[in-house]
Amino acid sequence: MTEMQEKTLNNFRNKNYAEAHKGYKEILQTDKTNSRYRNINNLLTCIYYLYLENKNDVLFKEYETYLLEYIKIGKETDNTNWANNILEDLIEYSLELALSKFTENRDSFKKQSEKLKGWLKEFIIPFIETLEIPVKRNKKIFYDAILQKTFKERANFERIGNEYQNVINTKILCNFYLSCTKDEQIYARSRSNIYRLLSELVYSDPTEKNQDYYFLTKKAVKYLDKSLEAYPQNKFSKSQKHQVVDSLIIQEQLHRFDHDVSSKMSTLLSLIKKLKRKNLDLNEPLRMEKIINDMQAILDLSKNESPNPEEVNLEELLKEIKKESVLSLEYIISGNPEIWISNYGYLKIILENLLKNSSEAYDRNKITIPDPAVKIYLDYENNEIKIQDWAGGISEDLLRNDKLFEPYVSQKGVAQGTGLGLASVKKACKKLELSISIKSENNSTIIALKKK
Numbered sequence: 001m002t003e004m005q006e007k008t009l010n011n012f013r014n015k016n017y018a019e020a021h022k023g024y025k026e027i028l029q030t031d032k033t034n035s036r037y038r039n040i041n042n043l044l045t046c047i048y049y050l051y052l053e054n055k056n057d058v059l060f061k062e063y064e065t066y067l068l069e070y071i072k073i074g075k076e077t078d079n080t081n082w083a084n085n086i087l088e089d090l091i092e093y094s095l096e097l098a099l100s101k102f103t104e105n106r107d108s109f110k111k112q113s114e115k116l117k118g119w120l121k122e123f124i125i126p127f128i129e130t131l132e133i134p135v136k137r138n139k140k141i142f143y144d145a146i147l148q149k150t151f152k153e154r155a156n157f158e159r160i161g162n163e164y165q166n167v168i169n170t171k172i173l174c175n176f177y178l179s180c181t182k183d184e185q186i187y188a189r190s191r192s193n194i195y196r197l198l199s200e201l202v203y204s205d206p207t208e209k210n211q212d213y214y215f216l217t218k219k220a221v222k223y224l225d226k227s228l229e230a231y232p233q234n235k236f237s238k239s240q241k242h243q244v245v246d247s248l249i250i251q252e253q254l255h256r257f258d259h260d261v262s263s264k265m266s267t268l269l270s271l272i273k274k275l276k277r278k279n280l281d282l283n284e285p286l287r288m289e290k291i292i293n294d295m296q297a298i299l300d301l302s303k304n305e306s307p308n309p310e311e312v313n314l315e316e317l318l319k320e321i322k323k324e325s326v327l328s329l330e331y332i333i334s335g336n337p338e339i340w341i342s343n344y345g346y347l348k349i350i351l352e353n354l355l356k357n358s359s360e361a362y363d364r365n366k367i368t369i370p371d372p373a374v375k376i377y378l379d380y381e382n383n384e385i386k387i388q389d390w391a392g393g394i395s396e397d398l399l400r401n402d403k404l405f406e407p408y409v410s411q412k413g414v415a416q417g418t419g420l421g422l423a424s425v426k427k428a429c430k431k432l433e434l435s436i437s438i439k440s441e442n443n444s445t446i447i448a449l450k451k452k
Contacts, residue, residue, distance in 0.1 A: 297345025
């Protein structure tokens with residue numbers, strides 16, 4: 001080792017990076033030895049610390065130049081003995097420099113993201129592909145370094161730039177990690193944790209167009225579903241999803257209660273006005289009573305209460321449903337008529353929800369609505385009610401394992417659920433001790449309700 005090399009190495013070890021930087025640049029002008037890669041590695045470390053102090057564009061360009069040479073040497077020589085920890089450090093240094101360069105400014109988040117993604121593709125991916133050695137130094141050490149940097153960035157609340165800059169940076173790193181590790185089972189647990197992190201970020205992501213808590217929470221649930229799909233044993237994601245869904249159910253119940261009750265309230269108020277004008281039809285007090293009972297049933301179900309059993313005339317219920325429905329209905333009756341012991345209000349909620357979902361499915365799938373749009377089969381002999389539509393059908397995947405009955409599963413046909421959808425129907429059926437089954441073929445869906 002020459003005197004110049006020894007002096008530069010001492011400056012490097014003593015963290016005198018400015019002098020070490022000068023020394024290594026001078027050494028590299030003539031160094032053609034097998035140890036050139038070590039000198040470049042140390043020089044890159046010097047540039048990293050100097051750039052963090054000065055944010056100098058010349059230094060950043062210099063880092064890029066020497067990093068590309070480092071990768072080139074890795075391609076052309078035996079790099080089996082290159083230390084893993086040094087390579088991991090370089091990954092973190094490179095990521096931090098890129099974040100500092102491209103995101104610590106006032107550019108739009110979209111512009112930042114485009115620049116950073118391009119840089120990661122140009123420098124980090126070749127770095128990993130070149131220096132990876134399957135047996136001795138596999139890609140996992142590099143991806144673990146990216147993973148650690150991602151979670152460090154999430155905890156970085158002092159990042160200069162736009163508000164919530166660390167959130168945007170973390171999101172970019174999350175998606176970069178997911179793109180690098182897709183379709184490889186070895187990374188399943190880490191990918192699961194990344195999706196869980198993304199579920200947390202939605203609440204503080206400044207690029208989210210819809211800042212409503214309800215819609216953000218639905219997006220968080222989707223990320224948690226992906227987390228559990230990647231690694232079903234992730235207890236943290238399971239617990240988090242349970243908490244988030246509980247919160248979402250409360251929001252959905254309030255939303256649905258407001259939606260379902262508002263139209264009934266409007267009708268009720270108009271009837272009250274007639275009453276005040278003493279211009280009341282004799283049937284209108286009965287309508288008022290029904291509306292109040294409907295509202296009470298909606299409230300009871302939202303509170304998960306068991307209804308009082310009562311005699312229900314199913315044909316009268318179907319007549320009322322048909323009268324109020326926006327879709328054209330046909331009901332077909334078979335067997336000897338009899339009174340069901342059930343609950344009028346809960347049965348009405350079930351049928352109204354299914355018809356509402358059919359209406360939304362026809363509209364969403366842009367299917368010309370037939371006449372009738374829905375057929376309801378009332379089979380007294382088998383104690384069964386069937387509801388059929390032709391609004392698009394349901395995929396086999398959702399029909400398996402009752403997945404369709406989970407909150408916030410969306411699909412076509414009668415069973416379409418934009419929120420609680422079939423989950424609310426399922427809950428009401430459970431309270432009434434009704435079994436519910438679904439059959440879907442082509443564009444048609446049949447939902448059967450049967451007394452146990």
